[in-house]
Amino acid sequence: MNLYRVALLYILLVNWQVKSGEAMAGIKDVLYVRFKVTDLQAQKQFLNDFGFQTQIEDDLLMARGTDSSPYIYLAEASDTPAFVSVGFEAESEDALRDIAAIDGVPVETNALPGGGLIARLIDPNGFAVEVVTQIDHSPELPVAGRSGLNDGSTKQRLGQRVALDASACLIKRLGHVVLMVEDFPETFDWYQQRLGLLISDEIVMDQDGQEQTLGAFTRCNRGATFVDHHTLFFIHAGQADFNHAAFEVANWDVLMQSHYTLKKAGHQHSFGVGKHILGSQTFDYWKDPNGFMLEHFTDGDLFNESFGSHKRSPEELLGTLWGPEGMPGQ
Numbered sequence: 478m479n480l481y482r483v484a485l486l487y488i489l490l491v492n493w494q495v496k497s498g499e500a501m502a503g504i505k506d507v508l509y510v511r512f513k514v515t516d517l518q519a520q521k522q523f524l525n526d527f528g529f530q531t532q533i534e535d536d537l538l539m540a541r542g543t544d545s546s547p548y549i550y551l552a553e554a555s556d557t558p559a560f561v562s563v564g565f566e567a568e569s570e571d572a573l574r575d576i577a578a579i580d581g582v583p584v585e586t587n588a589l590p591g592g593g594l595i596a597r598l599i600d601p602n603g604f605a606v607e608v609v610t611q612i613d614h615s616p617e618l619p620v621a622g623r624s625g626l627n628d629g630s631t632k633q634r635l636g637q638r639v640a641l642d643a644s645a646c647l648i649k650r651l652g653h654v655v656l657m658v659e660d661f662p663e664t665f666d667w668y669q670q671r672l673g674l675l676i677s678d679e680i681v682m683d684q685d686g687q688e689q690t691l692g693a694f695t696r697c698n699r700g701a702t703f704v705d706h707h708t709l710f711f712i713h714a715g716q717a718d719f720n721h722a723a724f725e726v727a728n729w730d731v732l733m734q735s736h737y738t739l740k741k742a743g744h745q746h747s748f749g750v751g752k753h754i755l756g757s758q759t760f761d762y763w764k765d766p767n768g769f770m771l772e773h774f775t776d777g778d779l780f781n782e783s784f785g786s787h788k789r790s791p792e793e794l795l796g797t798l799w800g801p802e803g804m805p806g807q
């Protein structure tokens with residue numbers, strides 16, 4: 478009897494662990510951002526200069542990077558520019574259905590190139606959040622490489638001049654999105670329940686002896702797999718607004734090369750070049766033709782679940798390892 482009960486308990490425990498492991502996985506990563514812009518052709522030109530590969534099909538501007546996602550940026554024309562939605566890729570159809578079931582929304586066929594399934598949610602701030610899965614990924618494009626670096630103590634390039642690939646497409650992928658939110662705790666609870674996000678660094682300050690949260694950098698929970706320090710950064714702002722979307726480029730040379738390409742093309746620079754303390758990204762922020770802020774970054778920190786969650790100060794948020802200090806876009 479005892480043996481039977483022990484065996485039954487073991488089976489239940491293993492099943493529970495597998496199920497909770499699946500539920501925790503939730504999403505793989507952020508996949509795309511979608512906008513309404515006033516001039517599709519002007520936006521296409523900006524995105525080309527920014528390093529995307531773009532096309533317009535059926536009045537929809539689609540942009541991809543060198544990674545395999547068929548799109549990481551979408552825009553349609555409108556008299557009123559707007560941030561439309563942020564899209565995430567679920568780990569599996571089961572994970573997508575679990576997420577959709579929380580709000581009782583349907584899982585539908587995704588009409589965009591690459592197909593797959595999509596569930597459409599609305600967060601507590603009114604932001605449209607889309608979760609997709611089973612998208613047909615395209616072959617990766619050649620990544621802009623360069624020969625090895627010769628730093629002060631480690632020489633990787635011997636007997637060679639520097640070689641930089643002049644790739645047509647410099648962006649790799651969408652790395653993170655930053656949203657101003659009405660209420661951080663309510664917003665984080667919502668995303669945590671549906672997408673399984675973990676807090677990497679919570680920004681706290683002391684106000685009359687009370688700890689106040691100003692926002693938090695959150696990352697995907699993929700167990701032992703290393704992920705970006707942040708996928709979503711929520712700023713507790715008392716009002717909802719899009720802040721910026723950040724796209725990873727191949728390396729430091731590409732980031733600087735692109736900085737001067739954008740400058741030469743007359744686009745509006747916002748903030749940088751610099752290196753964040755929290756996340757360690759080397760950053761460069763630009764404004765698109767409608768004033769939406771888009772970032773290039775490289776050399777960001779990667780963590781897994783063992784990193785845990787930390788509390789950090791506003792000074793660490795606004796400070797930099799080098800470069801200008803403060804918040805981009807000011």
Ligand SMILES: [Fe+2]
Pocket residue numbers: 653655721722723772
């Ligand atoms: Fe950023």
